[in-house]
Amino acid sequence: MHSSTVTLAAIKAGHKSALVSGASFAGLATAYWLNRLGHSVTIVETASELRRGGTPVDIEGETIEILGRMGLADAVRTKALPPRGFEFKDADDATLGSIGIGNEQEAHERYEIHRDDLLDILSAAVKDEVEILFGQSIVELDEGRDGVSVSLSNGDRRDYALVFGCDGNRSNTRKLVFGEGEQFAYFMGGYFFLKVVPHIGLLPANMSQVYSVPGRMAMLNGYEDRTDIGFGFRTIGEIDYNYRNRAQQRRLIHDQFDGLGWKVPAMLDSVDGDDDFYFDRINQIRMPCWSHGRVTLVGDAGYCVSPLAGFGGSMAIIGAGRLADALERYPDDHGAAFRHYENELRPFVEEVQERAATNGLAMMFPADETELAERDRKLLAGEMDM
Ligand SMILES: Cc1cc2nc3c(=O)[nH]c(=O)nc-3n(C[C@H](O)[C@H](O)[C@H](O)COP(=O)(O)OP(=O)(O)OC[C@H]3O[C@@H](n4cnc5c(N)ncnc54)[C@H](O)[C@@H]3O)c2cc1C
Incomplete structure (x- = not known):
């Protein structure tokens, strides 16, 4: 038995319906813009x-401008984090070099916000306006001339004009x-673990610290009320692991970091707590066409x-904003709108991807003694750019 809230007949009659996955x-x-x-x-x-x-x-930059057009810039500014220091440490906790994030007298506005705060702000902006089905996924998509027929994991079959x-x-x-997604994944040679813990004390508030040995880095972000525990490691090729097996991922972190000095033993205690952490390969998605x-x-x-770009959240908001501009420009021609969206955004995406691929890994976790020495030289010379 299938139910359908939006039918093909309704789509033909001009009713615009959209399905967003994620x-x-x-x-x-x-969803906000649609x-x-x-x-x-x-x-x-x-x-x-x-x-x-x-x-x-x-x-x-553009993220602020788009959030402004969404009427959310002030809500986001209210949650802006204080400026953060960034220190590179050695095993004895001596500081090898430091940089500031958000505390330079920059010509343009720049700040950070907790991922959860931004999620809450965006969610509050849409939750009464759109239908949100949690615990659901698209199982099948059949595109016809007038719309897309979609099967959901709860057994519903629905028709939509557009799918995102x-x-x-x-x-x-x-x-x-x-x-299959793998054909579009550009593996960058490493893995990243991140867990947010509610306790503090491993480092001062509003400070980030990184400790690197060849091929591995341990990172702490300290805030007033929480600490981010981060681990990254390099591999020659991709490792064989189950994306859903959290116990296996915890073991991978232990295999890489057990026995290291600095604050690593205390950080590892947090790895074993629960399954609420982020672990993924560091990769980019490079597709010949997005639509x-x-x-x-x-x-x-x-x-x-990739996480190395430090720009994933902003890029998603910029992408949605640019897509909205394109749909507004071509309201009755989704093909033209999607082409315009990609033509306008792709050069910027490729520039950010290129920067992350060339500088990111070597800066955050140098592969060997030579790369580590070069990073430390750049730190001393003040050539490190965040
Ligand atoms: C829990 C979490 C923690 C993260 N931590 C970091 C971090 O520390 N550093 C960093 O650089 N990046 C991190 N990221 C990635 C970062 O959020 C993204 O790079 C960026 O925000 C781009 O946002 P996005 O909406 O495109 O993708 P994401 O933020 O990855 O969101 C994708 C969404 O789609 C949902 N989804 C997945 N599969 C399906 C499906 N089959 N059906 C329906 N929905 C689905 C996911 O649950 C998720 O909510 C994290 C992502 C998540 C989900």
Whole structure:
């Protein structure tokens, strides 16, 4: 038995309906704009609630401008984090070099906000305007001339005029529409673990510290009320692990970091607590085209820039904003809108990806003694740019 809230007949009659897969930055921002452009919007999110955790999101430039157009810039500014210092440490906790984030007298506005605070702000902006189905995923997509017929994991079959894949690095929509995701994944040679813990004391508030040995780095972000515990390690190729097996991922971290000095033993205590952490390979998504028919991808799903870029959250919001501009420009021609969206955004995405691929890894976790020495030289010379 299938139910359908929006039928093909309704789509033909001009009723614009949109399905968004994923309720994180790309999905919530896309849903916001689609609603504002007059679509009736459904979001499906595979998790049972918003997926929380993660390092803060950098807000500057076009992201601020788009949040302003969404009427959210003040709400985001209210939650801006204090400026943060960034120190590179050796095993004895001596500081090898430091830089500031957000405390330079910059010509333009720039700050950070906790990932969860930005999620809450975006979610509050759409939750009464769009339908959000948690614990649901797209199972099948059939595109016809007038719309897309979608099967959901709860057995519903619904018809939509447009579908937006905002479901992240391992996008389900990308897999269903463009084929197995691996062909688009550009592995950057490492893995990243991040856990947010509610206690403090490992380092001062409003400070980040990084300790690196060849191929491995341990990172702490300290705030007034919480601490981020981060680990990154390099590998020659991809390692064989189960993306859903949290115990196996904890073991991987122990294999890499047991026996290291600095604050690593205390940090490892937090790894064993529960399954609420982020662990993924460091990769980018590089696709020849982000759209197919009535389906397009936004954020990590279409063009993940990798955690090394420090720009994933902003890119998702910029992507949604640019997509909205394109849909507004071509309200009756989704093909033209999707082409315009990609043509306008792709050069910027490629620039950010290129920067992360060339500088990111060597700066955050140098592979060997030579790269480590070069990083330390840059630190001393003040050539390090964050
Ligand atoms: C819990 C979490 C922690 C993170 N921590 C960091 C971090 O510390 N540093 C960093 O650089 N980046 C981190 N990221 C990635 C960062 O959020 C993204 O790079 C950036 O925000 C781009 O946003 P996005 O909306 O495109 O993708 P994401 O934020 O990854 O969101 C994708 C959303 O789609 C949902 N989803 C996945 N599969 C399906 C499906 N089959 N059906 C429906 N929904 C689905 C996910 O549950 C998620 O809510 C994290 C992501 C998550 C989900």
